[in-house]
Amino acid sequence: MPNAAATVVSRLRAIVGDANVLTAPADVEAYVNDWRGRYHGTTRAVVRPATTQQVSEVMTACADASVALVPQGGNTGMCGAATPDASGEEVVLSLARMRAIRGLDAANATITAEAGVTLAAVQEAAAQAGLLFPLSLGSEGSCTIGGNLSTNAGGTAVLRYGNARDLVLGIEVVLADGRIWNGLRALRKDNTGYDLKQLFIGSEGTLGIVTAAVLKLFAAPRTRVTALAAVVDVSHAVALLRAMKQALGDRLVGFELVSGVALQLSRKHHPDLPDPLPGHPWYALLQIDDSASDAKLAALVEGALAEAVGGGVAVDATIAQSHEQAQRLWALRDNISEAQRREGPNIKHDISVPISAIPAFVDDTAAAIADAFAGAQLVVFGHLGDGNLHYNVAAPPGVEAQSFLSRTRQVNRLVHDRVVAAGGSISAEHGIGQLKREELAHYKAPLELELMRRVKAALDPRGLLNPGKVL
Amino acid sequence: MPNAAATVVSRLRAIVGDANVLTAPADVEAYVNDWRGRYHGTTRAVVRPATTQQVSEVMTACADASVALVPQGGNTGMCGAATPDASGEEVVLSLARMRAIRGLDAANATITAEAGVTLAAVQEAAAQAGLLFPLSLGSEGSCTIGGNLSTNAGGTAVLRYGNARDLVLGIEVVLADGRIWNGLRALRKDNTGYDLKQLFIGSEGTLGIVTAAVLKLFAAPRTRVTALAAVVDVSHAVALLRAMKQALGDRLVGFELVSGVALQLSRKHHPDLPDPLPGHPWYALLQIDDSASDAKLAALVEGALAEAVGGGVAVDATIAQSHEQAQRLWALRDNISEAQRREGPNIKHDISVPISAIPAFVDDTAAAIADAFAGAQLVVFGHLGDGNLHYNVAAPPGVEAQSFLSRTRQVNRLVHDRVVAAGGSISAEHGIGQLKREELAHYKAPLELELMRRVKAALDPRGLLNPGKVL
Numbered sequence: 001m002p003n004a005a006a007t008v009v010s011r012l013r014a015i016v017g018d019a020n021v022l023t024a025p026a027d028v029e030a031y032v033n034d035w036r037g038r039y040h041g042t043t044r045a046v047v048r049p050a051t052t053q054q055v056s057e058v059m060t061a062c063a064d065a066s067v068a069l070v071p072q073g074g075n076t077g078m079c080g081a082a083t084p085d086a087s088g089e090e091v092v093l094s095l096a097r098m099r100a101i102r103g104l105d106a107a108n109a110t111i112t113a114e115a116g117v118t119l120a121a122v123q124e125a126a127a128q129a130g131l132l133f134p135l136s137l138g139s140e141g142s143c144t145i146g147g148n149l150s151t152n153a154g155g156t157a158v159l160r161y162g163n164a165r166d167l168v169l170g171i172e173v174v175l176a177d178g179r180i181w182n183g184l185r186a187l188r189k190d191n192t193g194y195d196l197k198q199l200f201i202g203s204e205g206t207l208g209i210v211t212a213a214v215l216k217l218f219a220a221p222r223t224r225v226t227a228l229a230a231v232v233d234v235s236h237a238v239a240l241l242r243a244m245k246q247a248l249g250d251r252l253v254g255f256e257l258v259s260g261v262a263l264q265l266s267r268k269h270h271p272d273l274p275d276p277l278p279g280h281p282w283y284a285l286l287q288i289d290d291s292a293s294d295a296k297l298a299a300l301v302e303g304a305l306a307e308a309v310g311g312g313v314a315v316d317a318t319i320a321q322s323h324e325q326a327q328r329l330w331a332l333r334d335n336i337s338e339a340q341r342r343e344g345p346n347i348k349h350d351i352s353v354p355i356s357a358i359p360a361f362v363d364d365t366a367a368a369i370a371d372a373f374a375g376a377q378l379v380v381f382g383h384l385g386d387g388n389l390h391y392n393v394a395a396p397p398g399v400e401a402q403s404f405l406s407r408t409r410q411v412n413r414l415v416h417d418r419v420v421a422a423g424g425s426i427s428a429e430h431g432i433g434q435l436k437r438e439e440l441a442h443y444k445a446p447l448e449l450e451l452m453r454r455v456k457a458a459l460d461p462r463g464l465l466n467p468g469k470v471l
Numbered sequence: 472m473p474n475a476a477a478t479v480v481s482r483l484r485a486i487v488g489d490a491n492v493l494t495a496p497a498d499v500e501a502y503v504n505d506w507r508g509r510y511h512g513t514t515r516a517v518v519r520p521a522t523t524q525q526v527s528e529v530m531t532a533c534a535d536a537s538v539a540l541v542p543q544g545g546n547t548g549m550c551g552a553a554t555p556d557a558s559g560e561e562v563v564l565s566l567a568r569m570r571a572i573r574g575l576d577a578a579n580a581t582i583t584a585e586a587g588v589t590l591a592a593v594q595e596a597a598a599q600a601g602l603l604f605p606l607s608l609g610s611e612g613s614c615t616i617g618g619n620l621s622t623n624a625g626g627t628a629v630l631r632y633g634n635a636r637d638l639v640l641g642i643e644v645v646l647a648d649g650r651i652w653n654g655l656r657a658l659r660k661d662n663t664g665y666d667l668k669q670l671f672i673g674s675e676g677t678l679g680i681v682t683a684a685v686l687k688l689f690a691a692p693r694t695r696v697t698a699l700a701a702v703v704d705v706s707h708a709v710a711l712l713r714a715m716k717q718a719l720g721d722r723l724v725g726f727e728l729v730s731g732v733a734l735q736l737s738r739k740h741h742p743d744l745p746d747p748l749p750g751h752p753w754y755a756l757l758q759i760d761d762s763a764s765d766a767k768l769a770a771l772v773e774g775a776l777a778e779a780v781g782g783g784v785a786v787d788a789t790i791a792q793s794h795e796q797a798q799r800l801w802a803l804r805d806n807i808s809e810a811q812r813r814e815g816p817n818i819k820h821d822i823s824v825p826i827s828a829i830p831a832f833v834d835d836t837a838a839a840i841a842d843a844f845a846g847a848q849l850v851v852f853g854h855l856g857d858g859n860l861h862y863n864v865a866a867p868p869g870v871e872a873q874s875f876l877s878r879t880r881q882v883n884r885l886v887h888d889r890v891v892a893a894g895g896s897i898s899a900e901h902g903i904g905q906l907k908r909e910e911l912a913h914y915k916a917p918l919e920l921e922l923m924r925r926v927k928a929a930l931d932p933r934g935l936l937n938p939g940k941v942l
Contacts, residue, residue: 105825105827106713106827107709107710107713107826107827108825108826108827108828108858109713109716109826110825130717151662152662152666154660154662158659158660159659160721162637163659163660165666166633166637175922179918181916181918181919181922182916183919185894185896186825186894187823187824187825187858187894187895187896187899188629188630188634188823188857188858188859189625189629189634189823189854189857189858189859189896189899189900190823190896190898190899191622191623191625191673191896191898191899191900191901191902191903192896192897192898192903192907192911192914192915193674193903193911193915193919193920193923193941193942194670194673194674194678194922194923194926194941195623195636195669195672195673196919196922196923196926198666198669198670199665199669199670199926201666202662202665202666203664203665207665219716219717219720220717221720238578239578242577242578242580245580245690245762246601246690246691246762247762247763248762248763249690249692249721249722249761249762249763250631250720250721250722250762251720251721290720291716291717291718291719291720291721292718292719292720292771294771294774296767300763300765303765352658352659352660352661353658354576354579354581354657354658355578355579355580356576356577356578356579357579383660386659386660387579387658387659387660388659388660423656423657423658424658425656425658425660425661425662425663426663427661427662427663428658428660428661428662429660429662430662431662432662432663432664436663440663440664443663444663444664445652445653447650447652448652448654448664448667449664451646451652451665451667451930452664452665452667454929454930455665455667455670455926455929457929458925458926458928458929459922459925470664470665471664
């Protein structure tokens with residue numbers, strides 16, 4: 001008699017149908033490798049349920065057979081959390097077929113979407129109702145709500161709207177034993193016991209499988225201003241952020257820091273892009289929105305920036321005069337990562353520190369890198385409004401890329417030691433997955449790791465959900 | 472040899488000093504009764520530590536002796552969560568001496584306060600730095616940050632700023648075994664594993680003792696408009712809310728619903744208060760803030776309200792022309808509870824439902840109450856912007872109050888059945904404590920109660936923290 005693990009695939013076929021259990025190498029290839037090509041696994045089968053009930057039955061079948069399960073959304077993660085291990089024993093559970101928008105309640109300003117709905121589809125449904133779902137990421141065309149919640153995704157509007165966690169009112173979860181917890185509440189206030197949804201958000205599929213969520217919607221912006229300011233150093237960028245927050249309040253939706261090096265790198269590979277304030281060491285890119293259609297927003301922003309320049313906070317500033325100009329300013333920022341890739345490999349860090357600590361952190365870390373790796377190129381940019389920097393280090397000129405990459409661990413420690421010393425986080429918005437599991441064990445206080453393990457044991461005592469990720 | 476429980480008080484004296492261990496009945500009286508006089512307990516001792524280290528040692532001493540502990544902040548709760556039981560075995564841990572503001576970081580827009588700091592003191596410290604801490608409650612002069620976080624307090628600015636949970640970046644917690652978890656991070660983005668702080672926020676002292684917190688601050692408002700609008704029914708109030716959200720965006724900080732009955736009751740006991748829009752069945756009280764000092768806020772609000780009246784959404788509206796007029800409009804709202812108390816006892820409910828479901832809920836529940844208790848008086852008001860109503864029922868004229876109160880359970884079930892049928896919460900902002908423990912067990916799904924118990928067992932396996940509360 002075959003054992004339970006050997007027969008689990010046929011049981012999965014009975015649940016979702018043969019067409020939705022993939023086992024042929026060509027069929028599973030897109031599911032067992034991450035999109036950046038950094039993580040490669042194998043799998044017993046990829047199973048594609050279409051309903052919460054099917055997810056529940058799949059989880060039950062796997063639990064009965066003691067087979068571990070890797071939940072996967074759009075497979076756009078940065079840390080390998082959705083890639084199975086090399087054992088070939090794990091089942092990949094793709095939520096991609098769960099793409100129903102179950103409802104949109106305009107008066108309550110909420111939308112209920114299944115896990116496999118893409119972020120762009122949620123944004124679009126909200127826009128059609130005259131509302132805004134503010135989460136916004138580079139991968140929004142293919143990343144899914146389930147993945148956004150499981151990783152507590154960040155993005156460019158966190159300054160005003162918060163992370164994914166802050167946009168969730170309720171969730172539906174399949175637990176490690178296959179039972180379904182219906183926590184799909186659409187309430188802005190509910191103090192009836194422990195807020196269990198918080199456990200599943202950001203836990204990267206290690207505590208339960210998010211199958212649907214109730215998300216908050218907001219008044220859609222009717223006017224928008226995009227501006228670029230030049231500053232002499234990072235501490236002036238921090239001062240500018242503070243001045244703009246006071247002058248513009250909640251209208252300030254995005255405040256991105258871009259180093260002069262990063263901006264010129266972007267222009268090197270996109271020479272058609274503008275260089276409206278040439279020759280400065282640091283820039284801030286601002287997005288300012290207002291839901292009122294007749295707000296005198298441009299005048300308000302102009303006045304605030306003029307005051308900042310007059311007061312010596314900023315050196316110069318410019319406001320986009322058209323939607324196209326605004327898009328080209330954003331393209332300067334958005335093309336940095338691609339431009340870096342074209343320049344060659346680099347060692348990336350997704351870090352946060354208190355905003356007040358950023359100037360000293362940037363200076364100290366640059367000096368330490370210059371000491372240890374003379375000539376190494378720093379490309380620094382990110383969401384200053386959230387204290388979140390993408391801090392990337394490329395090889396010095398003349399140093400072979402692979403030889404530099406072989407020192408990744410040393411570079412990571414140099415950067416992360418300073419992050420932690422400044423009270424910061426070694427993963428601001430990308431999560432842990434496989435990539436930073438060892439770093440997490442190194443930097444996190446033992447007591448906090450112990451508490452995390454106790455929570456894991458309480459919700460997934462047999463360790464069937466996404467083993468080898470996070471903890 | 473005396474057992475450990477018998478000697479625990481002397482051990483507590485050694486930790487905090489004799490003066491901070493209270494046992495005389497007159498000394499403990501203020502700690503063993505709740506402020507509304509509904510809950511009465513007894514205690515082995517009230518212990519008043521001044522530092523996190525002392526809290527840790529107190530917890531350790533109690534754990535060694537298997538003595539249960541009841542954490543207490545300002546003792547302003549509505550549900551008896553901070554009152555010990557009648558056994559005389561429990562120790563009350565008052566955080567009132569932990570009142571240091573450990574730091575305020577204006578550039579990071581954060582404040583770090585110990586648990587015993589009053590909400591008003593945090594607001595004041597923020598204001599002195601030109602910033603805003605937006606949590607605002609009736610009891611803000613005496614309630615404490617520790618209690619605010621432990622109950623996930625709500626209040627009048629949730630529409631814009633969220634509940635207490637949404638205002639927290641980090642916490643420090645003494646665990647059930649006495650160890651200190653330092654989670655005092657001041658980061659807006661941190662995706663390094665499970666977000667453990669969420670477990671302790673809103674768990675009413677049953678999972679750990681919050682000793683300090685890092686809180687978010689915001690740009691201070693520089694302009695404010697207060698307005699009153701009259702509407703024909705609750706569905707028009709919901710439509711007005713939606714229109715104002717679109718027109719005013721994040722400037723809309725408060726949107727309170729007040730029934731004509733509630734407003735007239737308030738005026739009956741405060742005849743000096745204005746009646747600017749007399750004779751309507753329902754009112755909305757709006758607060759609109761802007762951080763820009765030169766915002767044309769009054770004109771914007773006037774335009775939006777004129778459009779609402781022109782479009783038949785509101786019947787009439789008025790804008791306060793001075794700070795004093797604004798205060799008097801708010802006094803109409805703020806005096807409702809006191810006016811009700813003067814009229815006699817009533818059966819209160821702190822409920823929420825999706826905003827879109829409020830009109831039908833209000834109509835259906837009023838009809839059901841009229842059926843079951845002909846002539847019963849409804850006083851309905853609350854935070855419509857959050858879907859949160861204070862739904863209070865007083866005895867019909869001529870019915871003796873005590874006889875009506877004896878039917879509290881029946882009234883509760885009548886109201887709460889309809890709340891739950893509408894997808895709502897039987898405790899929107901006040902929590903569970905002792906008051907609603909039985910209601911929670913009745914209405915919460917067994918699976919959710921089981922998950923809550925598993926979390927409790929993971930963090931407080933011996934049940935030493937605030938037993939008999941929540942679960």
